[in-house]
Amino acid sequence: xxxxxxxxxxxxxxxxxxxxxxxxxxxxxxxxxxxxxxxxxxxxxxxxxxxxxxxxxxxxxxxxxxxxxxxxxxxxxxxxxxxxxxxxxxxxxxxxxxxxxxxxxxxxxxxxxxxxxxxxxxxxxxxxxxxxxxxxxxxxxxxxxxxxxxxxxxxxxxxxxxxxxxxxxxxxxxxxxxxxxxxxxxxxxxxxxxxxxxxxxxxxxxxxxxxxxxxxxxxxxxxxxxxxxxxxxxxxxxxxxxxxxxxxxxxxxxxxxxxxx
Amino acid sequence: xxxxxxxxxxxxxxxxxxxxxxxxxxxxxxxxxxxxxxxxxxxxxxxxxxxxxxxxxxxxxxxxxxxxxxxxxxxxxxxxxxxxxxxxxxxxxxxxxxxxxxxxxxxxxxxxxxxxxxxxxxxxxxxxxxxxxxxxxxxxxxxxxxxxxxxxxxxxxxxxxxxxxxxxxxxxxxxxxxxxxxxxxxxxxxxxxxxxxxxxxxxxxxxxxxxxxxxxxxxxxxxxxxxxxxxxxxxxxxxxxxxxxxxxxxxxxxxxxxxxxxxxxxxxxxxxxxxxxxxxxxxxxxxxxxxxxxxxxxxxxxxxxxxxxxxxxxxxxxxxxxxxxxxxxxxxxxxxxxxxxxxxxxxxxxxxxxxxxxxxxxxxxxxxxxxxxxxxxxxxxxxxxxxxxxxxxxxxxxxxx
Numbered sequence: 001x002x003x004x005x006x007x008x009x010x011x012x013x014x015x016x017x018x019x020x021x022x023x024x025x026x027x028x029x030x031x032x033x034x035x036x037x038x039x040x041x042x043x044x045x046x047x048x049x050x051x052x053x054x055x056x057x058x059x060x061x062x063x064x065x066x067x068x069x070x071x072x073x074x075x076x077x078x079x080x081x082x083x084x085x086x087x088x089x090x091x092x093x094x095x096x097x098x099x100x101x102x103x104x105x106x107x108x109x110x111x112x113x114x115x116x117x118x119x120x121x122x123x124x125x126x127x128x129x130x131x132x133x134x135x136x137x138x139x140x141x142x143x144x145x146x147x148x149x150x151x152x153x154x155x156x157x158x159x160x161x162x163x164x165x166x167x168x169x170x171x172x173x174x175x176x177x178x179x180x181x182x183x184x185x186x187x188x189x190x191x192x193x194x195x196x197x198x199x200x201x202x203x204x205x206x207x208x209x210x211x212x213x214x215x216x217x218x219x220x221x222x223x224x225x226x227x228x229x230x231x232x233x234x235x236x237x238x239x240x241x242x243x244x245x246x247x248x249x250x251x252x253x254x255x256x257x258x259x260x261x
Numbered sequence: 262x263x264x265x266x267x268x269x270x271x272x273x274x275x276x277x278x279x280x281x282x283x284x285x286x287x288x289x290x291x292x293x294x295x296x297x298x299x300x301x302x303x304x305x306x307x308x309x310x311x312x313x314x315x316x317x318x319x320x321x322x323x324x325x326x327x328x329x330x331x332x333x334x335x336x337x338x339x340x341x342x343x344x345x346x347x348x349x350x351x352x353x354x355x356x357x358x359x360x361x362x363x364x365x366x367x368x369x370x371x372x373x374x375x376x377x378x379x380x381x382x383x384x385x386x387x388x389x390x391x392x393x394x395x396x397x398x399x400x401x402x403x404x405x406x407x408x409x410x411x412x413x414x415x416x417x418x419x420x421x422x423x424x425x426x427x428x429x430x431x432x433x434x435x436x437x438x439x440x441x442x443x444x445x446x447x448x449x450x451x452x453x454x455x456x457x458x459x460x461x462x463x464x465x466x467x468x469x470x471x472x473x474x475x476x477x478x479x480x481x482x483x484x485x486x487x488x489x490x491x492x493x494x495x496x497x498x499x500x501x502x503x504x505x506x507x508x509x510x511x512x513x514x515x516x517x518x519x520x521x522x523x524x525x526x527x528x529x530x531x532x533x534x535x536x537x538x539x540x541x542x543x544x545x546x547x548x549x550x551x552x553x554x555x556x557x558x559x560x561x562x563x564x565x566x567x568x569x570x571x572x573x574x575x576x577x578x579x580x581x582x583x584x585x586x587x588x589x590x591x592x593x594x595x596x597x598x599x600x601x602x603x604x605x606x607x608x609x610x611x612x613x614x615x616x617x618x619x620x621x622x623x624x625x626x627x628x629x630x631x632x633x634x635x636x637x638x639x640x641x642x643x644x645x646x647x648x649x650x651x652x653x654x655x656x657x658x659x660x661x662x
Contacts, residue, residue: 072453074385076379076380077383093383095376096371110308116298212453217386217387217392217449220442224442231438
């Protein structure tokens, strides 16, 4: 796979202590109202029997896919993928169709269901903090994480670091970096000691989810032109044939139903 | 035998129009509440279920049942099978109203209905929804042009009716192309959900399946709409024409069944037919009601030649096919389980449409029926009856060529 030079997050579930400081930092940084959030910390609870207890928490936000399905699906192009990683949503053109929410295999974009037409109901999701990143800072959630469970850097370096960590402690980790290849690669990489499905992460194939639909869309305009040409030819052919038949056997005319004039 | 055209349709201030008006009023009030307070308060839609009843019923079903318009326009104008002329205008009217209903319903469902025209200036070429939006908008225009002669004849502007009739062919061809595109694209809409839609339904051939089934739905709708309007307006029923349409249905259904099962076999997914619990049952229900039963019914000559048989067959076919649209767009779609990561206030794992949600669709549908009734009463929609053969009221075998 081609290496993509840009930024990415790395989340290590073994380091997360469920303090939820990232949620607070995100809300403060992006002025998110108290009843909304762009980042969720979810615990799977305590598992196992005493004394062999285990627990896991997962920090979940936009995966910033390399081939974003929200971007592929949006009819008005409200999403775009920046060269340095972030998938950005532009509310100024959004028509509120919510197709991006259907398209996203991770269920990330969420919608203002409680706002009317005047207040304006928009999609909301993690922005990768471009206002910080562009000024050389780390995203708010990463900067605030006390245990380095969330890290940020070049995607290439993050993948290398993740594999190095697995190699150093093979007993601690599942030998897989979630997001390295999922959905054609994401800019949010996850390391875990419990199966990824237990963290609520869906099993996504390596091919981008939007592959088939984009291929079908590519065929649309050629198909439309071809089909239009075929129909025109059929129309002309039948019209000619009818004309010929009518001139040859004018007697048949009476049997035909005339078009309304 | 001359048809008695002086019979007045029973469409005065009957009980049906009153009920329809009441339903429209209720829907209007609910829509106003939705525009003021948002989609959340009146629906069960959530971040886990962004699309629900409105999309399944108004968009998927609404577009599918409007496919009769392009089928009849293609048959009469392109294939020049003129004997179907009497069915043309009612079908085009059904399609025209159907698409207007789709558009109105989408204006309720969209978060920013006032921005619907953004689709024309901010185009994203990879979006299936864009294709559907553009096709539906263009096709509405085409249908308006195809139906305009009826309006002009109704207000006695024969010259304009004549003029449009003269230049109708390019619009008919455009209409068939647009219909082919968006009927199949409705299937493509689900292509981006391979991880969410059950494998019994998700296939790269969804667009072809949708187009094939849309043909049967269109034919079924023509039969249903002719049967019902003939009963309501006490006019003749073109059984000999409907019989011919009904004859085509089993052929298309056979192709459809072949595609469906062939694809499952090809993808090695036949096992899901029996191992997916509720999904398997839904799949078989849709096949038995929408494909097998109408295939048998419409294969029997006696059924095709009786008004009741045609109506029954069409209703069963439509129920099954509508179940298919609901399956694909709702029942078989599983969004990722948000219990783990979404706080409960943002998610709702179990979606079930609320009463207001359904009432909006019912109101819009009532408006469609009302408009059909008014058009049938005041415009020459069924005008061709006087010269559509004396056989119009009596079921006789095929005539002409």
